[in-house]
Amino acid sequence: MxxxxxxxxxxxxxxxxxxxxxxxxxxxxxxxxxxxxxxxxxxxxxxxxxxxxxxxxxxxxxxxxxxxxxxxxxxxxxxxxxxxxxxxxxxxxxxxxxxxxxxxxxxxxxxxxxxxxxxxxxxxxxxxxxxxxxxxxxxxxxxxxxxxxxxxxxxxxDQPGYHALRAALTRFETIAAAGGWPGVDAGPTVRPGDRGPRVAQIRARLGATGDLAAAMPPTDPATLPPDPEYFDPALDASVRIFQHRASLDADGVVGALTVAQLNTSADQRVAQIRANLERWRWLPDDLGRRHIRVNIADYSLEARNDGVVERTHDVIVGRLYRRTPVFSASMTYFVINPWWETPPSLAARDKLPAFRADPGAVTRLGFQVIDRSGTLVDPATIDWASVPANNFPYRLRQAPGPLNALGEIKFMFPNRHNVYLHDTPTRGLFAQTRRDFSSGCVRVRDPLALAEWVAAESPGMTPARLQSIAAGNDETRISLGRAIPVHILYWTAVLDSDTGVRFVNDVYDRDAVLIAALDSPPPPLE
Known part of the structure; x- marks a missing residue:
């Protein structure tokens, strides 16, 4: 049949x-x-x-x-x-x-x-x-x-992000079908007030995508048109709009990074949008009434309630060789002033070389060393140069404090990757534009403010109470009355309230595999 x-x-x-x-x-x-x-x-x-x-x-x-x-x-x-x-x-x-x-x-x-x-x-x-x-x-x-x-x-x-990507797809496909946009030659940095043929190229490139018109106020028809080779205030404004859409520093200065984004073709943008539409189709309709979304590629965290973004935080994600995984889990508690139970892999791979180079760092950084019988070992008695990395014989724990690798707070959502959200003692890294510095976990800027949001529906956990606990030095576990879904995702084209869609650097080079799979032909019809 x-x-x-x-x-x-x-x-x-x-x-x-x-x-x-x-x-x-x-x-x-x-x-x-x-x-x-x-x-x-x-x-x-x-x-x-x-x-x-x-x-x-x-x-x-x-x-x-x-x-x-x-x-x-x-x-x-x-x-x-x-x-x-x-x-x-x-x-x-x-x-x-x-x-x-x-x-x-x-x-x-x-x-x-x-x-x-x-x-x-x-x-x-x-x-x-x-x-x-x-x-x-x-x-x-x-x-x-x-x-x-x-x-x-x-x-x-039926998600705003999906609808925005569909609208952007139509826009960029139309531009691609018309031949795309002109390129910008490589060269020295171009700044407002500069003059030359590359300024004219930038103007033509931005004009092709409507960014120039969006930045220019209505003009008197009798007014002379702008000098195409002069980097005037209107061009400065349009460059900043473009830089924001490309997730660059919107400073109006056209350097190598901005030129590279200007020269990303319309066809490449179409493919990027298609990849992110597919990522949306993988998700459930309901991500949770109150939930957290982390966009690995955008180094960002959103705390959402009934579809409204109530908090945003910068984050630091895993290095290229220790990539933060994409997954979903449920946050059930968080810990203030946590001890850091160093994962065995990190103890052998990261801490052992550091202790060999500087044995005094063990005590200075607040680590306890525990042998396989569960006994505390005086680190001064250990010859770290002779400790093997393979079959590392100790367990390392770092005490709460300003040097603790987890910082002031860690947010726990049990998962097989042993990945969670946490503070960091190296907060200066948040000033970087590209923030893939961690060993896989997600470091959060201003974690106490996020903790206040997470605990908002937990009786008795007022901001004042949380701040009082954080001011101490005792590890304190805060259980949540209701679990909060956490979605660690990877998006390279995202909804933006100002420009419709904002493009994000593909830090882990994941788009190409997805696009190739989408472009693979289906099996023949028999």
């Missing part, structure tokens, strides 16, 4: 045996799910046609419209059999064509609902719950209501 779908399902099941790439295997698995769902769909209908024949052809036409509209979500309409659907005649009752249409709907529905790709193939640590729905029942209802395109649109994330 329904031979084509059965053949495709068998091909999907055999995918791992065929040596397919991870991205291809993900796409195959999704189509396999659509195959199985399609089989169940026709079984429920007792093989009656849904799309073809005179009574159903209008639904088929609506489906083609919806498949074309997949492009506005950063998806490729070709993945949903667009060419085949457009070439066929839906007025002719045809079970094979009907199955193709069903496969197109169910596959697109699954991709809009929970992503074209399986997130764990891109982010192996992904743990956020994903959206699900009975797509057979959903399709039956859509057919009965003559609401094919509307039903598919309703499956996409």
């Amino acid at each position: 329904i031979k084509r779908l059965k053949r495709l399902a068998l091909a999907c099941a055999a995918a791992p045996l065929l040596g397919l790439s991870p991205a291809s295997a993900v796409i195959v698995n999704y189509d396999c799910r659509a195959c199985e769902t399609g089989t169940r769909f026709y079984q429920a209908r007792e093989l009656s046609l849904a799309w073809t024949g005179p009574a159903n052809a209008h639904l088929y036409t609506d489906l083609i419209t919806a498949v074309r509209g997949a492009a506005s979500h950063g998806l490729d309409p070709a993945d949903y059999h667009l060419a085949l659907l457009e070439a066929a005649d839906p007025l002719q009752a045809d079970l094979d064509l009907d199955e193709v249409a069903t496969d197109a709907y169910l596959t697109l529905a699954a991709h809009l609902l929970s992503g074209r790709l399986n997130p764990v193939t891109i982010e192996p640590d992904w743990t956020a719950a994903r959206r699900g729905r009975d797509l057979v029942a959903y399709l039956q209802a859509a057919l009965g209501n003559d609401a094919i395109a509307e039903s598919l649109e309703a499956l996409a994330p």
Whole structure:
């Protein structure tokens, strides 16, 4: 029964045996799910046609419209059999064509609902719950209501960030289709008041994206046009708008970093937006009434309540070789004036070399050394040069205080990565624009203010009470009355209240893998 779908399902099941790439295997698995769902769909209908024949052809036409509209979500309409659907005649009752249409709907529905790709193939640590729905029942209802395109649109994330990215996608695709924008030659730094041909290039580049017009006040028609080679105040303002959108210091000075962002092509921006639309589709509808979002790439934390950002904090994330993972967990408590139980890997990899170079640092930094029997060891009696890094024989604990690696507060949300939010004694690093300095955990600027927000619904935990505890030196655990979801995410294009969408440096180079997977062709239709 329904031979084509059965053949495709068998091909999907055999995918791992065929040596397919991870991205291809993900796409195959999704189509396999659509195959199985399609089989169940026709079984429920007792093989009656849904799309073809005179009574159903209008639904088929609506489906083609919806498949074309997949492009506005950063998806490729070709993945949903667009060419085949457009070439066929839906007025002719045809079970094979009907199955193709069903496969197109169910596959697109699954991709809009929970992503074209399986997130764990891109982010192996992904743990956020994903959206699900009975797509057979959903399709039956859509057919009965003559609401094919509307039903598919309703499956996409209904989030301001997703809507902003879709609008930006349309804008940048239009610019790319018109040939993109002119480039800016490399050269010395250009500042307001300068004059020359590179100033004219900057003006032309910003004019192509509307940034120049956005920064210029209305002018008298009789006024002479600006000198294109003069870096005037209007150009200064437009450069600052652009720099903000590109997550650069908005100082109006066009140096190498700004030139590099100016020369990022429209096609590259389109791809970047598509990658982040996919990341949105991986997330659940409900991230939590009160929740915390960390954007690794943007070095930022948002504390949200009922959709409103109530606090923002700068953060420091993991180095390139100790990358902060992408995952979700629930914060259940935080600790004021924490002891730092040094992870064994860091004790051997970081602290042992430091103690070999300076044995006095053990006591000076407030560390306790504990042997395998649980006995405190006087660090002065240890020959650190002879202590092996492999099979490190000690446990290290750092006492609360101004030099403690966790700083004043650590926020705990149990997870298998042993990653959490915490303060830091090296607060000067927050002045840096690029802040990937940690060993994987997320360091938070102004953690006491975040603690006050976290504890706002915990009885008795007033700001004054928290400040009093922090002023002491005793480790104190504060349990939360209600867990707070924490989402450690990775976005390189984000909603911005001033410019619509702001682009973020891809610090871990994760976009390229995701874009390549999105561009991988689906398995052939049999």
